[in-house]
Amino acid sequence: MLSYDDAIARILAQISPSTPVSVPILQSLGHTLAEDIHTQSPLPPFDNSAMDGYAVVGADAGNASVETPVALALLDTIAAGGDVAVRVTPGHAAPIMTGAPMPAGADTVVPVEDTKRVGDGVWVLEGAAPGQFVRKAGEDAPAGTLVVEKGSAIRAAEVGMFAAAGRAAALVYRRPRVGVISTGDELAEPGAVLGAAQIYNSNSYAVAAQVLEAGAEVAVRVHARDTFSDLRAAFDACADCDVILTTGGVSVGEFDFVKAVVEERGSVEFWRVAIRPGKPFVFGRCGQALLFGLPGNPVSAMVTFELFVRPALRQLLGAANPMRKIETAVLTEDVAHETGRRDFQRAVVTESVDELRVRATGRQGSGMLRSMVLANALMIVPEEVAGVQSGDTISVIRLSS
Amino acid sequence: MLSYDDAIARILAQISPSTPVSVPILQSLGHTLAEDIHTQSPLPPFDNSAMDGYAVVGADAGNASVETPVALALLDTIAAGGDVAVRVTPGHAAPIMTGAPMPAGADTVVPVEDTKRVGDGVWVLEGAAPGQFVRKAGEDAPAGTLVVEKGSAIRAAEVGMFAAAGRAAALVYRRPRVGVISTGDELAEPGAVLGAAQIYNSNSYAVAAQVLEAGAEVAVRVHARDTFSDLRAAFDACADCDVILTTGGVSVGEFDFVKAVVEERGSVEFWRVAIRPGKPFVFGRCGQALLFGLPGNPVSAMVTFELFVRPALRQLLGAANPMRKIETAVLTEDVAHETGRRDFQRAVVTESVDELRVRATGRQGSGMLRSMVLANALMIVPEEVAGVQSGDTISVIRLSS
Helix, strand or coil: CECHHHHHHHHHHCCCCCCEEEEEHHHHCCCEECCCEECCCCECCCCEECCCEEEECHHHHCCCCCCCCEEEEECCCECCCCCCCCECCCCEEEEECCCCECCECCCEEEEHHHEEEECCEEEECCCCCCCCCEECCCCCECCCCEEECCCCECCHHHHHHHHHCCCCEEEEECCCEEEEEEECCCEECCCCCCCCCCEECCHHHHHHHHHHHCCCEEEEEEEECCCHHHHHHHHHHCCCCCEEEEECCCCCCCCCCHHHHHHHHEEEEEECECEECCCCCEEEEECCEEEEEECCCHHHHHHHHHHHHHHHHHHHCCCCCCCCCCEEEEECCCEECCCCCEEEEEEEEEECCCCEEEEECCCCCCCCCHHHHHCCEEEEECCCCCEECCCCEEEEEECCC | CECHHHHHHHHHHCCCCCCEEEEEHHHHCCCEECCCEECCCCECCCCEECCCEEEECHHHHCCCCCCCCEEEEECCCECCCCCCCCECCCCEEEEECCCCECCECCCEEEEHHHEEEECCEEEECCCCCCCCCEECCCCCECCCCEEECCCCECCHHHHHHHHHCCCCEEEEECCCEEEEEEECCCEECCCCCCCCCCEECCHHHHHHHHHHHCCCEEEEEEEECCCHHHHHHHHHHCCCCCEEEEECCCCCCCCCCHHHHHHHHEEEEEECECEECCCCCEEEEECCEEEEEECCCHHHHHHHHHHHHHHHHHHHCCCCCCCCCCEEEEECCCEECCCCCEEEEEEEEEECCCCEEEEECCCCCCCCCHHHHHCCEEEEECCCCCEECCCCEEEEEECCC
């Protein structure tokens, strides 16, 4: 049976970031940047005041103090964004607002706090270092500076930087359109009254929520009953999707139609991976779409999404590293393990002063969604290990994004 | 001047979580749950098979092996979701699918892998423990079990659990509606050609993106020129908002209208906090809305958002802890500090084997948005400290959510 490492390597090897699209910068938040962003103008574009105060000739105010104030004659006020007709000459001061352009002749700003208005003039009460409180044109970045690199994750700071560089739109990797198909005659919609042999359909919601958490778009969400015609109709509804996810119908039973329909429409690349939970997992192609057939057990569906689908979606989204970080934690309880498959147990990681600690969330039955609710991590028990003891270190994947 | 600790305490003391609203469960993702969720039916609702295989009377198959196979006569197949008319008696086996209800008389499931079809019957080739592969009704949770608690952050697992408990909708704290008002005659829209004394308006975008990152809704985003009438019109546009954010216009200059308009419409609770960057910061009320007047310098606006507005929005959203975690890191460079104000320097935190390390992002000018792009953390230099040296430990706030 394929190992997890081989399976995820085979999946990622065939995925490139999706087509870049131009979006208004506020909508680019959370995407990966698909171009380099350079400043067009210098930042700032002109010499300007860093304070509300007075633009002066530096030599005038250098020796001022409360005991020996320097009196200067007032010129017109320079507002931020205003025209600068003023020219400052020795013995004069132009009131200036933060961000307003420095007037000709002035090279220094005396902050309001260091002055006192007296009659038609102003007294400088504190010595000013020549050049103080002036932001020089281009001091943050000359024109043409690379300010955000292709491949960056776009957070609020990057959105702000795009705007500061004059960009109204930015090129990002398009969100993959994902189709979610749940299967199984036993599934009832939440809110409905359960029939005799029915359970509620949780996979459709849990997996769709995982798609959204990964940053992709749920384009289609549909349930198929256990017939070829219903499943084919569900696949038809996903014709425009980049990724199709199914839950259930990939085991060895008589009603496991998913593999058959995938083989009609495309190809199964592999089926079954040596992991627990989630051994019956299908990866394939369906037309242009990537196809992930997840097991029907709710925990298996969520864990295989986390292990296989999330990295694929993150790679489509252009993420620099599509895999989550693997950390090391100290076990606080013994964990039993049957050798042969890599086990991804639902676990709780806590931070102690100088290490992470981890324990399983208790019963690990693959139907028990509650173990996912209690978990903030998966704990990785390697294939060949018969069990691990309290005090051993173990690899963990924290699930918060 | 007010300390940061006093300022944030005063803000949070007057904020309660916003009104709970009922939303379809998939839309509840990312919200905080405003009710307890209990199972309605037991989970699972009926005894069912954990495997594809055969439902048998346990005593029949206990001693089977390849050498001594047990031959059983076949009954009708039990599909998941199907009616169960079958009754299993000794010497018989009913083919059963994963999730299908256990038929009367059977207490054990033999997986397909442990069997062989022979003629009209099936041979069991491996001893079965009585009761194996049967999931008992209620074994995950009896009816009425509390499965997700009020106050929980809703992730994909919680969405799945809501569905499994039969819930189509859940009660969550409503996203606050936020109005973002940027001010300043010097600001041009990204994409426009800059005038002589103009810079691009980055605050409106950076702050709106921070609102979205915090999980709130940008209901209004508008720019006001430096006139009373323009600013009043902008406040009018935010009449329905829960929170109003302004950028700029809170300093001591002649064109700093924000405080005046807030005092017309409501009240200023405090102005100026002993922090750097961001000293000129206004907190107040404007009708029903909370009002945060952020400084106009791009870095000061983003840092004061992070320090004051994000906790307020998270508290409105019902988050269990609205503040980010404070961690400790080891400095890798000396940091100078002017005593008197608490300094939140933009910093890069890296994870080494057993500690966090931190350095400043270089020049910390409050106009330099690039320092926010480079940063993944804020480094806290306390008020009374004159400087910190390489090797010292220091508090840091990591900015990823």
